[in-house]
Amino acid sequence: xxxxxxxxxxxxxxxxxxxxxxxxxxxxxxxxxxxxxxxxxxxxxxxxxxxxxxxxxxxxxxxxxxxxxxxxxxxxxxxxxxxxxxxxxxxxxxxxxxxxxxxxxxxxxxxxxxxxxxxxxxxxxxxxxxxxxxxxxxxxxxxxxxxxxxxxxxxxxxxxxxxxxxxxxxxxxxxxxxxxxxxxxxxxxxxxxxxxxxxxxxxxxxxxxxxxxxxxxxxxxxxxxxxxxxxxxxxxxxxxxxxxxxxxxxxxxxxxxxxxxxxxxxxxxxxxxxxxxxxxxxxxxxxxxxxxxxxxxxxxxxxxxxxxxxxxxxxxxxxxxxxxxxxxxxxxxxxxxxxx
Numbered sequence: 001x002x003x004x005x006x007x008x009x010x011x012x013x014x015x016x017x018x019x020x021x022x023x024x025x026x027x028x029x030x031x032x033x034x035x036x037x038x039x040x041x042x043x044x045x046x047x048x049x050x051x052x053x054x055x056x057x058x059x060x061x062x063x064x065x066x067x068x069x070x071x072x073x074x075x076x077x078x079x080x081x082x083x084x085x086x087x088x089x090x091x092x093x094x095x096x097x098x099x100x101x102x103x104x105x106x107x108x109x110x111x112x113x114x115x116x117x118x119x120x121x122x123x124x125x126x127x128x129x130x131x132x133x134x135x136x137x138x139x140x141x142x143x144x145x146x147x148x149x150x151x152x153x154x155x156x157x158x159x160x161x162x163x164x165x166x167x168x169x170x171x172x173x174x175x176x177x178x179x180x181x182x183x184x185x186x187x188x189x190x191x192x193x194x195x196x197x198x199x200x201x202x203x204x205x206x207x208x209x210x211x212x213x214x215x216x217x218x219x220x221x222x223x224x225x226x227x228x229x230x231x232x233x234x235x236x237x238x239x240x241x242x243x244x245x246x247x248x249x250x251x252x253x254x255x256x257x258x259x260x261x262x263x264x265x266x267x268x269x270x271x272x273x274x275x276x277x278x279x280x281x282x283x284x285x286x287x288x289x290x291x292x293x294x295x296x297x298x299x300x301x302x303x304x305x306x307x308x309x310x311x312x313x314x315x316x317x318x319x320x321x322x323x324x325x326x327x328x329x330x331x332x333x334x335x336x337x338x339x340x
Contacts, residue, residue: 026136029143030129036168037125042067042197045170046190047119049076051295052183058296058335062119062186069122071202072112075211076298081311084215085298087111087291090202094291095283096298097204098309099211101275104204105300106283111291116149116159118173118186124161142171149175152292153332154325156183169193184295204283231258232272232313236333238326240265268319268330275314292328296335299328306331 024032044065051058063075070089077084086097094109117123128134131147138144142162149159157178162171169191175184200206237243241264250257260270292299292306299308305318306327317331 023138029136029138032168033125033128033163037122037129040122040125040193042194043121044190044192044195044197045119045121045188047186047188049119049184049186049295052181052185060296064119064121065197065201066120066122067197067199067202071197071199072120073202073207074119078296078311082215083311084211085309086207086211087298088202088204088207090199090204092204095204096291096300097208097211099208099215100277101309102212102278103309104208104283105289106285107289107291108287109291114150115293116151116156117293118159118175118184121170121191124163124170124173127159128161138165141165143168151175152325153328155329167193232270232315232334233260234270234330234333236330237262238266238322238330241267245270266319266321268317268322268327270334271316271318272313275309275312292331294328294332294335296332299331310335 045063047062047064049060049062051060059079061075061077061079063073063077065071065073072087072089074087075084076086083100086095086099088095088097089111092106094107094111096105096107097103112120112123116127127147127149128145131145133148135146136144141164143165145161145163147159147161149156155177156175158176158180160172160174160176162173163169164171170188172188173184173186174182175186176182233245241262243262245260245262248259248261250259255273257271257273262268262270286300286302288302290301292301292308294306294308297308297310299306301324304320304324304327305316307314307316308331309315315331315334317327317334319327322330
């Protein structure tokens with residue numbers, strides 16, 4: 001009798017152990033996600049991001065520092081030319097810094113709350129938590145979530161987010177189009193939760209000075225940029241628009257501006273010229289502008305125009321006929337095509 005009781009107790013104990021070691025339910029994991037979002041007051045991260053939106057993949061290093069969901073520093077660095085752009089948010093507003101050109105733009109914006117951001121941890125957690133049609137699975141190491149996205153570019157249709165099961169730290173994000181083709185593939189290499197981060201780390205002048213120490217402003221921009229400058233064309237041209245543009249060159253002093261006009265059912269114009277270093281990094285205030293994430297660069301939307309700098313060129317893309325998300329898709333495709 002005692003032996004049977006002992007065996008029963010052992011069996012019951014084993015059941016408790018097995019249940020305790022079982023996989024968490026989706027509801028339990030989502031509760032943990034909400035808790036992680038609430039408990040994360042600051043973080044630093046590093047990631048590698050590959051874009052497959054053009055003919056050749058583009059690779060970028062992304063470093064993020066965040067404090068209290070009020071202060072942000074996002075450094076996007078092109079691994080090919082080591083030039084970076086920085087999105088900075090502090091008490092004075094949202095800034096876009098281009099250290100090599102000494103450029104600073106300031107916005108009054110609620111970025112990054114208005115759209116998904118693959119490299120921001122709290123954005124990923126919110127997309128998981130709020131995803132009405134979220135798909136959940138898990139393997140030995142990761143919780144896997146497939147959710148819809150809130151990107152300005154509607155072609156970025158869905159995303160697969162992987163979080164480490166041990167601590168819910170971010171592992172990777174894949175962003176896909178409607179055909180499940182991966183357009184953005186981001187892998188986190190470092191993540192530290194709740195480090196001590198001083199508010200001065202987000203001061204505009206300090207950030208710009210620090211960036212220029214590792215990436216100096218071009219001392220003789222004309223000489224260096226002439227060696228790199230080439231004409232770019234968009235890979236994506238919407239249906240109903242002639243993909244062979246009318247081209248023109250406009251000479252203004254010693255500056256040459258290249259203009260491409262695309263016509264058809266709708267029309268748009270792409271303008272590009274050699275980038276110039278500005279004499280001082282005094283912020284240019286853009287009251288009605290918005291920050292546009294182009295993946296490879298940070299763009300600026302002003303009314304029906306998107307502006308950005310990349311690889312020694314300044315670009316402007318404008319259209320009075322196209323929806324803004326369609327214009328953003330054209331802008332995202334310009335970088336990877338190169339010279340025709």
